[in-house]
Amino acid sequence: MTLHSDARAVLAGWTPPTPRDAELRDRFVAHLDAQPAGMTRECLPDHLTAGTIVLTPEADAVLLNHHRKAGGWFAFGGHCEPGDTTLAGVALREAHEESGLTDLDFDPEPLDLDEHAVEFCAPGTTVHHLDVRFLATAPRDGEHRVSEESLDVRWWPVDGLPDVYDDMRRLISDAVARLTR
Template sequence: MATLRAWHAPSPAQDALRERYLAHLDAHPDGLSKPCFPDHLTAGAIVVSPSGDAVLLNHHRKAGAWLAFGGHLEAGDASLVEGARRELVEESGLDRFELDPEPLSLDEHEVGFCSERGIVHHLDVRFLAVAEPDGSHATSEESLDVRWWPVDDLPQTFDDMYVLIDAAVARVRGRLAGQVGS
């Protein structure tokens, strides 16, 4: 919760989601775990190349779509960012990347395949990961494929995923611009 309380959301819409997540956690002591129904927090990462020109995505087996990496928090996860780190390693096979501990964005979405009890809402906290597109990734059993995509030639996916990717690419490119001006 400390991560969300300290985070300065980049927009009123993101701040409204932050407040919703905090209210959920205040009302549900188990709000970070999958058994919390119908809503629970999840954590993940959007992986961008250091130049900001490519994004690593996975073709998620259950969703049947190209998505960023992420999932449910587990008891051993010390924080949201550590849950995102674990999910990224498990789903991508990456072992070398920089994970920004400041949330990139929040995203609430329905997931029909998460629970036998019905539709759940993932209250997702996304972080930015930066990695070299050097072929060190791997496909996990949760994915059909893991692949780098040029940002100007992304695969068909959910519209809100493009917004998340745009935010990740903008943060990486903003850092690059800051380095050039230094």
């Protein structure tokens, strides 16, 4: 199975938790059906990406990175790379690379989807990341670090977040709800 076929199977088999996610899932599957290279950053103006939101097992804190290029606090994530074989594997690899954490309890079922414009991905072109986001937990005392892509990596109380986009607040809320149900 290729990364493309894995991503299509994961998305087509996923039961979205909201109508918003159902619309995005259908858009992502249609994108993959139309674009054999739809998983690669070379597929413009849209391509799939994958990410991971990391919470403590108690769901009381979230690990975020202050993204160097985007200039804000975000979950971990990014582009598919040669050698990636599964969509969940992309999200887990990005979480390891960007957080430095080695001890992640990773849930391979997508948490939610998001589509967002990224101005810095391909200069001169507005690129849309079709982002599939997963959930992982890690102990707060796990050793995290700042990567080349970040200015800072820090635990935040879920009730004391820094200035984040509304989408990040929704993602964190959805992750907390999944862990505490």
